Amino acid sequence: MTMDRMMIQGTGTPLRGQVSISGSKNAALPIMAASLLSEEPLNLHNVPDLNDTRVMMDLLRDIGAQIVLREPQDGELSLSLKSPQNALNPESPMAAARKMRASVIVLGPLLTRLGRATVPLPGGCPIGARPLDVHEDALQALGAVIHYKDNALHAFCEGGLKGATHRLRVPSVGATENAMMAAALASGTSVFHNVAREPEIIDLADCLNAMGANVQGAGTETLTIHGVPRLHSATHTVIPDRIEAMTYLIAAALTRGDVTLTGANKDHIQGEIACLHAMGFDVQAINATTLRLNAAEVQPKPAQLTTAPYPGFPTDIQAQMMVLMTSIAGESRITETIFENRFQHVSALKAMGAHITQNGETCTIHGGFPLHGADVEATDLRASSSLVLAGLVAQGTTTVGGLHHLYRGYVHLPEKLQACGAKVERLGGGSYAHASATGF
Numbered sequence: 001m002t003m004d005r006m007m008i009q010g011t012g013t014p015l016r017g018q019v020s021i022s023g024s025k026n027a028a029l030p031i032m033a034a035s036l037l038s039e040e041p042l043n044l045h046n047v048p049d050l051n052d053t054r055v056m057m058d059l060l061r062d063i064g065a066q067i068v069l070r071e072p073q074d075g076e077l078s079l080s081l082k083s084p085q086n087a088l089n090p091e092s093p094m095a096a097a098r099k100m101r102a103s104v105i106v107l108g109p110l111l112t113r114l115g116r117a118t119v120p121l122p123g124g125c126p127i128g129a130r131p132l133d134v135h136e137d138a139l140q141a142l143g144a145v146i147h148y149k150d151n152a153l154h155a156f157c158e159g160g161l162k163g164a165t166h167r168l169r170v171p172s173v174g175a176t177e178n179a180m181m182a183a184a185l186a187s188g189t190s191v192f193h194n195v196a197r198e199p200e201i202i203d204l205a206d207c208l209n210a211m212g213a214n215v216q217g218a219g220t221e222t223l224t225i226h227g228v229p230r231l232h233s234a235t236h237t238v239i240p241d242r243i244e245a246m247t248y249l250i251a252a253a254l255t256r257g258d259v260t261l262t263g264a265n266k267d268h269i270q271g272e273i274a275c276l277h278a279m280g281f282d283v284q285a286i287n288a289t290t291l292r293l294n295a296a297e298v299q300p301k302p303a304q305l306t307t308a309p310y311p312g313f314p315t316d317i318q319a320q321m322m323v324l325m326t327s328i329a330g331e332s333r334i335t336e337t338i339f340e341n342r343f344q345h346v347s348a349l350k351a352m353g354a355h356i357t358q359n360g361e362t363c364t365i366h367g368g369f370p371l372h373g374a375d376v377e378a379t380d381l382r383a384s385s386s387l388v389l390a391g392l393v394a395q396g397t398t399t400v401g402g403l404h405h406l407y408r409g410y411v412h413l414p415e416k417l418q419a420c421g422a423k424v425e426r427l428g429g430g431s432y433a434h435a436s437a438t439g440f
């Protein structure tokens with residue numbers, strides 16, 4: 001077992017208290033990459049201080065971007081990023097790219113800004129094959145020539161990208177972001193159908209438009225982008241992390257506690273709140289950014305859920321919701337339709353006493369049986385948070401390894417749970433790979 005482990009005491013004590021929601025990892029990463037589109041500084045606030053955002057900073061520096069960061073305040077970074085034309089190297093080794101699949105998001109900006117880009121292909125991914133065909137098809141529609149060599153994707157476009165109309169095979173979040181950024185500086189108008197509709201897509205479009213782009217339709221299934229010659233400086237505050245918010249609401253429901261979220265955005269999780277309501281857990285909106293779930297007297301009901309592209313039930317809270325279902329007597333079901341291998345947390349939950357049977361892409365959860373503590377290993381980001389949640393209600397002590405997955409996507413998770421009364425502590429060292437600030 002790795003030394004850096006999280007130890008959770010299953011005290012059975014309901015979580016009670018307040019949790020501040022951090023900036024969205026999945027909004028911050030493409031928005032940081034958008035800084036490659038302009039000579040002028042992009043100033044960002046509410047960037048979560050996570051391994052993934054630190055890797056993105058390293059990657060952007062590999063390419064030649066200049067980044068000034070203000071040291072984190074409560075886990076949030078403020079950054080100023082600048083990409084002078086003569087400083088960028090589209091064929092940089094980008095060693096950092098192999099650490100994170102989201103690195104492919106620099107492809108669209110580099111290609112449209114410089115006319116060529118080479119992006120190393122990241123290593124394997126535990127939750128699925130995660131091919132790049134939808135990214136390729138969209139960029140080729142704009143005139144890019146793409147080939148693979150030496151485990152890297154090479155893209156060229158002589159004479160610059162040209163606006164086009166194209167339908168995505170699936171509403172891929174990353175491919176939508178690459179297409180949007182590539183089309184922002186292409187000549188002419190692009191229309192993309194069957195695009196992703198997540199709040200993170202809207203946040204990227206808002207940031208690009210603040211930089212002088214002309215992106216219409218974000219949040220709907222069709223994006224219309226009128227290319228412009230250049231983008232300019234802007235300041236943007238990243239939206240709250242809806243997956244983090246749902247993780248803590250689920251923790252409150254799981255422990256039958258009473259937790260208030262601050263700095264959240266109810267509009268981003270309407271569907272998920274409806275799922276919790278159907279199970280008997282009501283989320284009260286104190287105001288637009290403050291949400292409260294009080295589960296003290298709830299007699300919850302089992303549920304049947306299927307993951308789907310936004311605004312459907314998010315695959316990123318499937319593991320956490322499965323843990324909640326283990327605490328509810330009766331038969332619940334979850335069907336995972338987005339990734340082909342995103343049930344890896346099931347074996348660890350079964351080792352903790354959960355009664356779960358998997359049949360292809362559907363898991364049946366026979367809830368109401370108590371969990372017991374165990375030493376378990378996280379396999380991916382969202383599985384790691386689900387195992388910590390399970391430890392909160394398991395009888396005895398649970399330790400969770402593979403915490404590097406957790407540090408990719410959750411700011412100060414142990415501290416936020418401790419503030420609500422959880423007995424959670426880290427047993428090992430483990431820390432972020434801190435990037436060094438560089439001046440202009």
Ligand code: EPZ
Pocket residue numbers: 025026027029101102128129130131132133134135136170171172173174175196315316338339340381382409
């Ligand atoms: C984004 O990943 C998120 N990551 C993921 O969150 C999230 O689970 C996913 O969207 C779905 O919502 C970031 O935003 C950084 P996709 P992305 O392209 O863009 C297939 C987390 O936990 N596909 O929408 O990589 C793909 O294999 C992470 O924060 C192709 O077939 O996801 C998958 O089955 C995990 N060809 C489905 O589409 C392609 O070219 C959705 O993938 C691209 C995708």
